[in-house]
Amino acid sequence: MQDLGNHIDNKLDIPKTDTTLIRLPGSPFWNVFKRFGRDEAIALVISVVGTMIAGLFTSSILVLAFVGPIIEKIGFFPAHIYEAVTLYRNTPIVGRKPFLSYLLKAFKGGSVSLVEDIVVHDPVYIGLFVLLSLYPGIPVWLIVAVSFVVAVGIVSALEVGLTEARYMLFKKKIFGAGFKIDSYREARFFVRSGNQAEAIIKKLETGFGLTVFEHLEYYDIYFENRLPQFSGRIPIVRLRRRTLCSHAYKKAQRFEKMFSTGNIQTVQIVYIRPQEENMKRLDQFRFFSTYKDKMYWFINTETMPSSVEEISNEKIKSLLRVEKESVRVSFKRTIMFDETKTLYVSIDTSLDENNDGCIVELKVRTNPTLLLSAMRFMMMEFPVTHTTHTKPELALF
Numbered sequence: 001m002q003d004l005g006n007h008i009d010n011k012l013d014i015p016k017t018d019t020t021l022i023r024l025p026g027s028p029f030w031n032v033f034k035r036f037g038r039d040e041a042i043a044l045v046i047s048v049v050g051t052m053i054a055g056l057f058t059s060s061i062l063v064l065a066f067v068g069p070i071i072e073k074i075g076f077f078p079a080h081i082y083e084a085v086t087l088y089r090n091t092p093i094v095g096r097k098p099f100l101s102y103l104l105k106a107f108k109g110g111s112v113s114l115v116e117d118i119v120v121h122d123p124v125y126i127g128l129f130v131l132l133s134l135y136p137g138i139p140v141w142l143i144v145a146v147s148f149v150v151a152v153g154i155v156s157a158l159e160v161g162l163t164e165a166r167y168m169l170f171k172k173k174i175f176g177a178g179f180k181i182d183s184y185r186e187a188r189f190f191v192r193s194g195n196q197a198e199a200i201i202k203k204l205e206t207g208f209g210l211t212v213f214e215h216l217e218y219y220d221i222y223f224e225n226r227l228p229q230f231s232g233r234i235p236i237v238r239l240r241r242r243t244l245c246s247h248a249y250k251k252a253q254r255f256e257k258m259f260s261t262g263n264i265q266t267v268q269i270v271y272i273r274p275q276e277e278n279m280k281r282l283d284q285f286r287f288f289s290t291y292k293d294k295m296y297w298f299i300n301t302e303t304m305p306s307s308v309e310e311i312s313n314e315k316i317k318s319l320l321r322v323e324k325e326s327v328r329v330s331f332k333r334t335i336m337f338d339e340t341k342t343l344y345v346s347i348d349t350s351l352d353e354n355n356d357g358c359i360v361e362l363k364v365r366t367n368p369t370l371l372l373s374a375m376r377f378m379m380m381e382f383p384v385t386h387t388t389h390t391k392p393e394l395a396l397f
Contacts, residue, residue, distance in 0.1 A: 022274075025275075035109075037152045039076045052140065061129075064129075080109040132147065186292050190359055196358070205336075210336040215335075222236065224323040237267075265301070274291075277289055343363075343364055347360050
């Protein structure tokens with residue numbers, strides 16, 4: 001088997017110097033603060049210089065308050081244009097798009113900051129400028145700087161709040177179409193040899209008090225999609241067919257057509273957001289978990305669609321916003337629970353005999369402390385690699 005880092009590099013076109021298996025979106029607030037703050041910093045230089053020059057010709061506070069916000073507007077685009085040029089040059093020629101597409105994206109990014117500046121930052125800036133100017137002896141440059149920084153923080157908080165509201169409305173729309181949701185936290189570990197799966201199962205039984213609940217088979221089709229991201233949440237669209245749990249056959253009589261083949265078939269929209277756990281004490285390990293909102297809709301047909309186009313429900317198809325098939329993944333899963341069924345563990349191995357390795361996933365809904373304990377147990381007892389990558393990204397299935 002090839003090195004796992006090379007698998008990921010080849011699939012995602014990650015630079016050869018980046019072989020990390022942990023990718024984090026970062027704090028939503030900090031991401032907005034950095035992006036908008038950078039654009040504002042460039043505008044700040046222009047604003048400060050312009051305001052100081054204007055101060056040589058007038059002492060009117062009202063005039064000085066409006067000078068900066070007017071001349072700063074050209075500062076919202078240089079950083080985005082620079083990023084577009086860099087991305088264009090670093091993209092392999094085979095996959096490189098016309099430069100105009102990168103430039104349009106740059107102007108779009110700069111326009112977001114520009115609109116936020118006009119709608120929120122300028123009014124807050126002007127208000128703070130006038131308020132601080134009531135205190136004599138404060139230099140004009142200090143008033144400008146303080147007003148800018150505080151206003152950037154307010155814009156960042158408002159954008160994050162608005163994005164969260166948009167995500168709530170998006171989920172409400174999905175639920176209105178008939179989707180259900182399963183939300184939980186997950187930690188993922190890669191084991192290089194699938195032959196260790198049985199040893200892991202036995203160790204979890206004796207060392208962590210888990211029992212084997214079920215053995216299932218999964219068949220997934222992943223699709224590239226145009227769904228929006230929300231505060232670092234990454235959208236995944238897939239079609240999934242899995243075998244029924246043994247206890248579910250009793251319920252299957254109510255859904256004779258849906259479960260007649262002994263499988264459950266669903267369309268899934270999954271939003272994931274990895275994060276590092278905030279440890280309150282020192283530890284020899286670092287822990288990374290993923291918040292997951294799995295929204296699913298039952299496919300009430302005897303055969304599994306091989307593409308989204310084969311789904312008869314037009315409303316569902318329009319919600320998915322898929323572009324093309326990405327990858328197919330098939331694996332067998334061993335499910336384990338603790339006594340209270342608070343901790344869920346799955347051990348996944350590929351159905352393709354040519355693909356080695358297995359993936360262990362730890363899941364909880366309400367007990368993050370238990371998840372941390374299970375993660376530490378995995379790291380101490382087994383030769384595992386901690387990762388936030390999905391199965392298609394790992395390119396092992």
